[in-house]
Amino acid sequence: MKAALCLLLALAGSALAYKSYSGYQVLQTKVLSHEETARLAPLMSRPEFYFTVNPAPGRAASIMVSPENFALASTTLNRMRLSPKVIVEDVGVIVESERSELQQLRVAEKKEGRAPALDRFLTFEEVEAYVNEVAAAFPSLVTVENIGSSTEGRTLWVVKLSNGAGKKGIFVESGIHGREWLGVPAALNALNELTENLAANQALLDANDWYFLLVANPDGYSFSFTDDRFWRKTRSPNAGSTCLGTDPNRNFDISWGTEGTTDACSDTFAGAAAYSEPESKALADFLAATPNLAAFITFHSFGGFLTYPYGYTTDLPANAQQLDDIAQAANSAIQAVNGFQYTVGPFASTVYFSYGASRDYAYDTVGIPLVFQFELPGGGPNGFDPPASLIAPTVAEVWEGVKVIAASA
CATH class of the missing domain: 1.20.5 (Single alpha-helices involved in coiled-coils or other helix-helix interfaces)
Structure with a gap:
């Protein structure tokens, strides 16, 4: 009590x-053409327009606006003949x-045993506590390494599972964007399956070492719990600006600086320099120093996409056919669970262009041959806040896709 x-x-x-977010509304455009996407793109750098679904050809964009900016947004979109409609009346209520x-x-x-609470979202401190419990329960299998600290001093923990030397490695990243809560239980569930359900997954451990960075942006993740549900970036100060934070997934030294480099208030601000953020630098250094990595999996939300490199160009990677074949097989395994089907393809042409991302760094710079990014299904008014009831079915089906990727490594 x-x-x-x-x-x-x-x-x-x-x-x-x-x-x-009381009184905030979400506007949705019509399905966009290539020309309409290009005309809408400049609005993404304006603070009055908070895009929750970025503009891309063949799909509608969604924009969250405050009460004082609703008239401006509605008028602007109507003048662009994008047929805006309100799809959420009051974000604050939800x-x-x-x-x-x-x-x-x-x-x-x-709490019973060490299994993560898959019926709710865990805070960063609760994730830390779970990691400690797993390490204590499986000392011959699990080791935990401190690979660095965030701007606010939170530890970046990598959990390694290994039952013997000389194997290939699979690296799983989640929580690099604060507001994308659903990725963390997806990674936690994979960790749980490989420890608590060891009998069913012994072959996956016999073939591979596993590495988990469960919360890659602990400051932003924590801030989304305590202060602002839709906070995306880190919490680092920016010189000459009152706006805090950098998008850590635009901060890797791979095509860095092509997007979001000047506006510190932008959700996709790439930082003052590549690796300006201790979080991205720590992850990059760890990947580069870890031998025999055969697969890299990163969990984001939302959208229902299963993608592979590249995000910074529509050129295809050398093993694009192999990546697509594996992604299609993983998608089939996922669909067999609950019927949900992901859209599969290279990130830039399937979702949108993104620069300086861990996905492309892992593939191009580190040379990891199998790299995949899940954009998990959405929920709630903005897609980033699904109800807790969607966690368990989502992570269960995603695990089936992860197993396919691991078996291909």
Whole structure:
């Protein structure tokens, strides 16, 4: 009772600082052509337009706007003949509902064993606690390495699973964007399957070492729990700007500087220089120093895409056919679970252009041959905040796809 009361008081205190999205609405355009995508793209750098689905040919874009910017956004999109319609009347109502659900699940939860709570999202501190429990429970299999610290001093933990030397490695990254909560339980579930459900997955451990960076952006991830649900970036200061943070997935030294380099307020700000962020530098250094990595998997949300390099060009990688064949096989395995089907293809032509991403760094610079990025299914008003009820079915089906990738490494 005392622990539950303390938790409630702590949550009540954090709610006072939490950004309210009361009255925010989400506008959706019509399905865009190539020309309309190009005309809409400049709005992405304007703070009045918060894109939750970026413009791309063949799909609609979605934009969250505050009450004071609604008229401007609506008028601008209508003048561009993009037929905007309101698809969410009040984002704040749904955000508060999500927070209430999370609080109730935390208080009511009765932990049994070491399995992660797949019925809710875990804070960074809870992820740390789970990692410690796994390491203590499986000392001959699990080691945990501190590969660096975030701007605010949180530790970047890599969990390694190995039952013998001389094997290929599979690296799993999640949580590089703060607001993309669903990626973390997807990675946690894979870790859980390889430890708690060892009998069923022994072959995957006999063939490969596994590495997990469960929260690649711990400051941004934590801030999305305590202050702003839709925070994406790190929390580092930017010289000459009151806006904090850099997009760590635009900060790797691979085609760096092509996008978002001058506007520190942009969600895709690439930073003052490549590796300006300790988080991206630590990950890059660890990948470069780890031999025999055969596969790199990164979990993002949202969109329902299963992609491979590149994001910075529409040129295809040398083993594009192999990557596509593996992704299609993984997609078939995923679809067999609940019927959900991902859209498969190279990132730039399937989703949008992105520069300085860990995905392309892992493939081009480190030379990892099998690189895949999951954009998990969306949910909630902006796609980034699915209800807790979607966690378990999503991570279960994704695990089947991960097993296909691992078997191909």
